[in-house]
Amino acid sequence: TQMSTVIKNGTIVTADLTYKADVLIEGGKITQIGQDLSGAEVLDATGCFVMPGGIDPHTHLEMPFMGTYSTDDFESGTRAALSGGTTMVVDFALPSPGQGLLDALKMWDNKAGRANCDYSYHMAVTWWGEQVFDEMKTVVQDRGINTFKHFMAYKGALMVQDDEMFASFQRLAELGAIAMVHAENGDVVADLSARLLAEGNTGPEAHAYSRPPQVEGEATNRAIMIADMAGVPLYVVHTSCEESHEAIRRARQQGKRVWGEPLIQHLTLDESEYFNQDWDHAARRVMSPPFRNKQHQDSLWAGLMSGSLSVVATDHCAFTTEQKRYGVGDFTKIPNGTGGLEDRMPMLWTYGVGTGRLTPNEFVAVTSTNIAKILNCYPKKGAVLVGADADLVVWDPEKTKTITAGTQQSAIDYNVFEGKEVKGLPRFTLTRGYVAVHDGEVRTKEGHGEFVAREANTSVNKALSSWKELTNPRPVERSGIPASGV
Ligand code: URP
Ligand code: ZN
Ligand code: ZN
Ligand code: ZN
Numbered sequence: 001t002q003m004s005t006v007i008k009n010g011t012i013v014t015a016d017l018t019y020k021a022d023v024l025i026e027g028g029k030i031t032q033i034g035q036d037l038s039g040a041e042v043l044d045a046t047g048c049f050v051m052p053g054g055i056d057p058h059t060h061l062e063m064p065f066m067g068t069y070s071t072d073d074f075e076s077g078t079r080a081a082l083s084g085g086t087t088m089v090v091d092f093a094l095p096s097p098g099q100g101l102l103d104a105l106k107m108w109d110n111k112a113g114r115a116n117c118d119y120s121y122h123m124a125v126t127w128w129g130e131q132v133f134d135e136m137k138t139v140v141q142d143r144g145i146n147t148f149k150h151f152m153a154y155k156g157a158l159m160v161q162d163d164e165m166f167a168s169f170q171r172l173a174e175l176g177a178i179a180m181v182h183a184e185n186g187d188v189v190a191d192l193s194a195r196l197l198a199e200g201n202t203g204p205e206a207h208a209y210s211r212p213p214q215v216e217g218e219a220t221n222r223a224i225m226i227a228d229m230a231g232v233p234l235y236v237v238h239t240s241c242e243e244s245h246e247a248i249r250r251a252r253q254q255g256k257r258v259w260g261e262p263l264i265q266h267l268t269l270d271e272s273e274y275f276n277q278d279w280d281h282a283a284r285r286v287m288s289p290p291f292r293n294k295q296h297q298d299s300l301w302a303g304l305m306s307g308s309l310s311v312v313a314t315d316h317c318a319f320t321t322e323q324k325r326y327g328v329g330d331f332t333k334i335p336n337g338t339g340g341l342e343d344r345m346p347m348l349w350t351y352g353v354g355t356g357r358l359t360p361n362e363f364v365a366v367t368s369t370n371i372a373k374i375l376n377c378y379p380k381k382g383a384v385l386v387g388a389d390a391d392l393v394v395w396d397p398e399k400t401k402t403i404t405a406g407t408q409q410s411a412i413d414y415n416v417f418e419g420k421e422v423k424g425l426p427r428f429t430l431t432r433g434y435v436a437v438h439d440g441e442v443r444t445k446e447g448h449g450e451f452v453a454r455e456a457n458t459s460v461n462k463a464l465s466s467w468k469e470l471t472n473p474r475p476v477e478r479s480g481i482p483a484s485g486v
Contacts, residue, residue, distance in 0.1 A: 090371075
């Protein structure tokens with residue numbers, strides 16, 4: 001018989017409801033929600049909110065990138081996640097150009113065996129060919145991966161061309177999967193980078209100058225139009241600026257199935273982190289897209305508040321100071337990426353709920369429920385419902401701490417949020433019923449995490465233009481084009 005756990009005296013907060021009830025957990029699942037429940041282990045949630053654990057849909061754990069590997073792996077990364085109230089991560093399985101998708105998944109399965117919490121993958125499409133086309137079907141239908149990311153940047157490495165992206169998007173539409181893009185114009189970035197270097201701008205601040213908001217806005221618009229022509233839904237990762245947000249907002253108003261994902265870093269840190277700073281400080285914050293000014297930050301917050309942006313992620317891709325120093329003398333060699341897995345929930349609570357920009361229910365929506373629905377793993381994840389996985393966080397809104405690298409779970413030697421005061425932290429974090437954080441003490445179990453398969457969802461995965469064609473069939477317009485000279 002499986003031990004039962006009951007969470008007592010708390011207030012349940014989901015994306016749509018707030019109410020007082022106890023939660024009974026048996027066999028890793030929620031089996032009862034009600035009054036005066038009892039169980040073998042009792043977790044006291046007095047004064048706390050009982051919420052679905054966070055889902056971080058954007059991590060890069062132990063990823064080979066820019067001549068090295070990101071330092072947090074599935075063990076330290078998921079330990080950091082749980083410590084901060086996140087109970088599921090979605091990592092990018094990344095084939096090196098030329099490598100098969102299934103081969104890359106094997107590598108990712110090996111790394112993910114150490115995970116402390118549940119996880120899933122997005123598949124990256126880093127090159128295009130018959131093998132990729134063929135294996136996509138197996139990835140979707142046999143492996144339960146329904147999201148595929150395309151890099152429009154990192155020219156000469158991971159970047160795909162528009163024709164490749166269009167072909168891939170059409171294949172995904174056929175399979176009922178979702179396209180994702182890293183939206184930056186890689187050609188323009190490469191050109192600006194070369195010019196900055198030639199002019200002697202070798203420091204980390206030049207990284208920001210090489211990737212202005214326009215390169216992101218252009219690529220976001222381009223991806224939206226290509227997705228619309230392919231009839232595939234589009235998820236834009238790490239939306240950092242108004243230009244990109246504007247494109248997403250417009251697409252959504254037109255009925256296109258497009259989502260935007262701001263990162264907690266872009267919501268709370270700005271470009272001043274790059275300018276008039278010492279080299280290490282700035283380089284530690286080099287990521288793509290770079291941090292922006294306050295106006296862009298305001299735009300991202302407005303998007304979360306109004307619903308034009310759907311999900312807050314981290315893009316956790318952590319490099320040590322030593323790794324960042326590969327780029328001394330050439331900013332283009334600084335490994336791109338920042339951490340945030342442990343801090344996303346407390347930072348968003350502090351700067352979102354604590355300021356009145358988000359309600360607690362909206363907090364749950366943008367940290368968990370929305371993405372569970374988009375990825376098609378709701379209500380297994382992202383819910384407090386009977387039958388759902390007991391991935392829960394008992395959130396103490398009065399608990400405070402000062403973020404510092406000295407006490408973090410991440411394996412790197414600094415924290416981009418160093419010195420920030422947060423109010424709102426987990427008292428308990430449960431991963432399928434296992435209490436991984438107990439009164440703030442981290443007791444993770446390596447290898448506890450399981451893969452979460454996510455089926456394709458063909459019935460809803462259509463963009464606006466496709467709906468129009470389906471509901472209002474019309475003759476092929478090409479036949480009506482007058483011949484020249486008429
Ligand atoms: O700079 C970043 N974002 N590094 C991680 C890889 C990516 O582009 O998402
Ligand atoms: Zn206990
Ligand atoms: Zn990216
Ligand atoms: Zn990323």
